[in-house]
Amino acid sequence: MPVRTLDSALAGCTIIVAADRRSVDLATALERRGAVVHRAPALSIVTGADDVEMLARTERVIADPPDIVVVTTGVGFRGWMDAAHEHGLDEALDAALRDAHFVARGPKAHGAIQQAGFTADWVAESETSAEVAEYLRASGVAGKRILVQHHGAGSDGLDEVLTDAGADVLSITVYRWGPPPDPEVVRRSAMQAAGGEADAVLFTSAPGAASWIAVAQEAGVLDGIRRRSHSGRLLLASVGPITAAPLHAADLHTVIADRGRLGSLARTVISHFGGGRAPSLPTEPGRVEVRSGGVVVGGEFIPLSRSAAALLEALASAGGRVLSRADLGGVLPGAERNAHAVEVAVARLREALGGRELVHTVVKRGYRLAVTED
Incomplete structure (x- = not known):
């Protein structure tokens, strides 16, 4: 598998920084590696x-x-x-x-x-x-x-x-x-984390982590965040064990930075996505790693629309099993979720993949990812 350079290690990743202090420094370090960073401080200082x-x-x-x-x-x-x-x-x-x-x-x-x-x-x-x-x-x-x-x-x-x-x-x-500078931004970040629109959420303090979890609970999306964290589709990372305590108490799988510093936290995120630690699957065109903004196929990043990325994440989560059009319609954003909308979305996904045979049609049943033996 080709090794991605540091400058593109986070391409296609949307990362939420649920912190106020020094969040600009952390965001800058991640953006330099290709990430889209949203600041959503759950508390203010x-x-x-x-x-x-x-x-x-x-x-x-x-x-x-x-x-x-x-x-x-x-x-x-x-x-x-x-x-x-x-x-x-x-x-x-x-x-x-x-x-x-x-x-x-x-x-x-x-x-x-x-x-x-x-x-x-x-x-x-x-x-x-x-x-x-x-x-x-x-x-x-x-x-x-x-x-x-x-x-x-x-x-x-x-x-x-x-x-x-x-x-x-x-x-x-x-x-x-x-209180948070903008409560709506925090609520929206929790929705993004649960809905597959974010790849990682970073925490730098225990009170901030506890506040963000409370917002997610109130918004009714904590279970979705929990499922994505345990599946590996959502990286929750903390600057140290104290910060991680509220996350562990909420049964959220959490990665802890080695040295308890923001630089170490940034390196943890970069090595997770750029070093092959994020979930991936072997497929016919190459190893596949799905991100909120696209997909890495055989070491090459391909940008995708939100609908295409949502379809691909669902197919990847199925691990090669067939998903019906109704199954896939349930993950499409927006109001159009019928069979025709799914067929159009799959066609656009295939077009974006540039001829890579990544999504197979199973006649009268639906679609599956072209997963191979590892």
Whole structure:
């Protein structure tokens, strides 16, 4: 099978990015490989640059520096540093934190600590607050002053655990999750994922994943998303195991990026579609991989209309079994779904395939994909 170049690895793929922060960077990386990317952030980030309470707590940190700083999210820690700079507190805050023992809840938090000019003394491999709590309790925190920077959902029990262990805990939440910028865009993205109009949905936070799932449930399409994820026709990918937790809880098959970073998430998607990991079938004209915007046949991408791609996905899902005209009519978009509409759609599909004998007619029964032995 010919190897596709990186520039075309995602040709014909429609990818939904269900995230707000840094979604432009992620979208750009995927578009460079040929994907069509739709941004559908399921939540918004409400920053706290003007949060009176946050600034008051920052001044408390400066007045009484912590022994230990726990950073739970990279975006939160960077936001705190930016807010301190905007209010002229950056130099004083830097001095207050300079001698602290830094604990990072994962690689993104670690990166933000380094970016701010500090050193992470310990990083949780599992990216969980539970591991952070276990490490700190084992280290002994009685009498220690601990600053905990929380993520957008607020405290997740870490404050209480450390307080019970005898620590003096001060928490700070730099940003909070807000409603999606456009709820209709999120609902439409769930419909696309269920209906075969999207090839992948990407998630960068657990609250965002949970919100997107809730929208899909409310729209009545979660079962369709679940079926497509388990069949491999829809790639659901998360930036890390914490983000994947709501997806797993909803019984959605999820691929987790190796390193918990957006670059790793992009590479995961590219290798899935460009490295032969997406579902495919051996056929007479060559190996076939169906995408929402077309089909890869023997390593060559062929663009298709939405109707043609829907027909081909149904035939591929049947794995060589015969599908009746009524079966295929049920997957056609639009109002025209009768036998004549199916025949016209099949004719147009064959025309787009350029003479490749990929779809066979079975007299008086319907159509099947020209599947061969692997």
